[in-house]
Amino acid sequence: MxxxxxxxxxxxxxxxxxxxxxxxxxxxxxxxxxxxxxxxxxxxxxxxxxxxxxxxxxxxxxxxxxxxxxxxxxxxxxxxxxxxxxxxxxxxxxxxxxxxxxxxxxxxxxxxxxxxxxxxxxxxxxxxxxxxxxxxxxxxxxxxxxxxxxxxxxxxxxxxxxxxxxxxxxxxxxxxxxxxxxxxxxxxxxxxxxxxxxxxxxxxxxxxxxxxxxxxxxxxxxxxxxxxxxxxxxxxxxxxxxxxxxxxxxxxxxxHKDQRQLVTHDFNPAFSGAVKAALSHLEPFPLDQRKVVARRALAEIRDGDVVNLGVGIADGVAAVAAEEGWSDHFTLTIEQGLVGGVPARGVIFGVATNPVAVLDQPYQFDFYDGGGLDITFLGFAQIDTAGNVNVSKFNKRVVGTGGFVNISQNASTVVFCGTFNAGGLRAVPGAGTLAIESEGRHRKFVDQVEQVTFSAEQARLRGQRVLYVTERAVFELGAAGLVLVETAPGVDVDRDVLEQLPGPIEVAADLREMDAALFTDVALGAAWRDRMIAGSEAAR
The missing domain is CATH 3.40.1080.10 (Glutaconate Coenzyme A-transferase)
Known part of the structure; x- marks a missing residue:
């Protein structure tokens, strides 16, 4: 060109x-x-x-x-x-x-x-x-x-x-x-x-x-x-x-004298590094189906990990970590060049409260592309039974990949985070169980993704560990595609999971129940973190 x-x-x-x-x-x-x-x-x-x-x-x-x-x-x-x-x-x-x-x-x-x-x-x-x-x-x-x-x-x-x-x-x-x-x-x-x-x-x-x-x-x-x-x-x-x-x-x-820092802020000094804000003042994350996903995803982090968060439901991982007082045990990064701190959610994803370093974006991607990430949490729009993921073009919408391809191709562990369905899904957590009151109109698990933003075949060749976390089930990428490894307490495995998929998948011989603590409106606590870290270490 x-x-x-x-x-x-x-x-x-x-x-x-x-x-x-x-x-x-x-x-x-x-x-x-x-x-x-x-x-x-x-x-x-x-x-x-x-x-x-x-x-x-x-x-x-x-x-x-x-x-x-x-x-x-x-x-x-x-x-x-x-x-x-x-x-x-x-x-x-x-x-x-x-x-x-x-x-x-x-x-x-x-x-x-x-x-x-x-x-x-x-x-x-x-x-x-x-x-x-x-x-x-x-x-x-x-x-x-x-x-x-x-x-x-x-x-x-x-x-x-x-x-x-x-x-x-x-x-x-x-x-x-x-x-x-x-x-x-x-x-x-x-x-x-x-x-x-x-x-x-x-x-x-x-x-x-x-x-x-x-x-x-x-x-x-x-x-x-x-x-x-x-x-x-x-x-x-x-x-x-x-x-x-x-x-x-x-x-x-x-x-431009009226230039704002962001569309939501004239100026927040904690985003630019001018001050260090108290994390206790961050907006709390209410218990809902999204928080269940973020909590379960958080369980995959080990002490000392270098972590990337993607935009969407995955960015809730930072909010849960801050609530649990666990943010100092690992380092969050986002592709815009920020290292450390707590990434913002929603339309201003791309800034962080209390970053410890602000890099030029190309150098952040050098680090990512070379394998610097221990684990990443990314959203999904479509997943097929082969394990491929689409976030870029679907349902006559063009969203684009953003940093998704760089990050998902190169992190050691990839955790895709999202609700099982979309468009009216109501899955209510509480008292240690999950009640599915209505299914979403839009099926996110499909026979074949409309566009391959993440290739399961390439991931297997690279030897990556890949998880797909939803509010009701957790899947792993196996030799032939998705493998169901966990389901939420209170759901019917056949009715609420397997029959909602476009085709048959492998079910793990040791199919487990997701931790009941994820579905309660209380802090998970240090004992839960220690238990989850031990489980994640064994899986890796």
Whole structure:
């Protein structure tokens, strides 16, 4: 995708210009490739620039035919973020790591309004670094055997998307996927403070993401770097240790004085590391079917584990651990680059209360891809009896993989967390048992997943331990597919579990009952933790 012919630079050599948002967006030309930083819930999102770009096109019909590139889901699920750009003709192609935060843009994918690709979040983050270094692209094992593999779908999401952007290559006698570099004309990034020389710090942000890599990639592609900030400081006054994007990479600065840290917060200092909040003040997690799943999943953690949490029901594991006073026994991480602390739940997943380190996102994925995770907890939309998992495209919805492929392919133990069914499920825990009062309309266990985001076959080849935890049953990945290993007290194994599946599966000879303590509205306690750790150690 990179044109080997050198392109004339659009950069201005005299230093950064300070422009209003409209004048900055006027520098974007029809047909440009625009890289966009940010993550869901407004995290380091250049919100004013996105809104202004959307307004400009709505009013003038230009710039049109853009190629948009972004690493994570950007938006609030309510019309913000990338949904400002969800207008017919504005984009001709979008390459994204996640689509779930911009539902209108996702709908336009299904409607074939533009070419659409979904590559793993870590691949996208690392690809910017490869572009910055002038390399031809990213070679990685991430995506093999999934829908990103060109032998399946090559990351293409609709019928109008026909160009193959991913290649299978062989190096050192092994198969790899090659994701080629992209020429970037303009990027939209964000920080907290810019000094008069264009140096940018992120002191009020909840993450760093890949702001530096995007800026370097754009600068070295001859493109324009446009940065949104909240305030301006005197030139040279910033602590050099706080500068994330140096002024040599910045062409335009736009000041947005009303910039919020997140869509839900003007500023929470515990998200940026400015203060350490008391965990006792975190919102409690009420006992329900979701909490049962989180509690059972928590039992798989060992003291000292390095843990990843995915968005959705899996993020409840952190809340339960905090309630139980167990958070200091292991280290939670999330793909946006945060190490330690308690990850936030819901639309602002991507920040954490009391992080101990904030890394650039590409380096977090280096750690993940190389096998640094002991265990991960991820959600699921569909599971088939072979053990494959789909979170990316289902029921005429495009959500995207996010970091799911990187993480699920490389963690030593993978725990998929979710309710057995969805859409009206009412499974009520209490007094040590589970009462299923109504089943969900949407079956999450299917004969064959619509899209392979996690390959059971690849997991067996890698020797991963894989669990599937629901409120009523726990399954393991066996040699031929799912194996039922635990059921909740109070449920009928045949009626409530086996007959709800699309086909027969193996039932463990030593089928166990889930611990009754999971279904009570009291703290689980140290004795329970010790017992669960012992059981997890034996299973591993």
């Amino acid at each position: 990179t044109d080997p012919t050198p392109r004339p630079s659009r950069r201005v050599r005299s230093g950064p210009r300070f422009l209003d948002a409209a004048d900055a967006i006027a520098l974007v030309r029809p047909g440009d490739t625009v890289a966009i930083g940010g993550s869901g819930g407004g995290l380091v999102e250049p919100d004013l620039l996105l809104r202004t770009l959307g307004d400009a096109y709505r009013e003038n019909g230009a710039p049109a035919g853009l190629t948009l590139v972004h690493t994570t889901g950007i938006g609030d699920r309510e019309g913000g973020g990338m949904d400002h750009l969800a207008q017919p003709g504005l984009a001709k192609r979008i390459i994204a790591g996640n689509w779930g935060m911009a539902p209108r843009m996702s709908e336009m994918v299904i409607e074939n309004q533009f070419e659409a690709y979904n590559f793993p979040q870590g691949v996208m983050a690392q690809l910017f670094r490869e572009i910055a270094g002038g390399r031809p692209g990213l070679v990685t094992h991430v995506g093999l055997g999934t829908f990103c593999d060109p032998r399946l779908e090559g990351g293409r999401l609709n019928d109008v998307t026909t160009e193959e952007l991913v290649e299978v290559v062989e190096l050192g006698g092994k198969e790899w996927l090659f994701y080629p570099a992209i020429d970037i004309d303009v990027c939209l990034i964000r920080g907290t403070t810019a000094d008069e020389r264009g140096n940018i710090s992120l002191e009020q942000e909840g993450a760093r993401l890949e702001m530096l890599s995007i800026a370097q990639a754009t600068r070295n592609s001859g493109g324009l770097v446009i940065a949104q900030v909240k305030q301006v400081a005197e030139g040279g006054s910033l602590d050099p240790r706080s500068v994330v994007v140096p002024g040599i990479c910045v062409d335009v600065v736009v000041v």
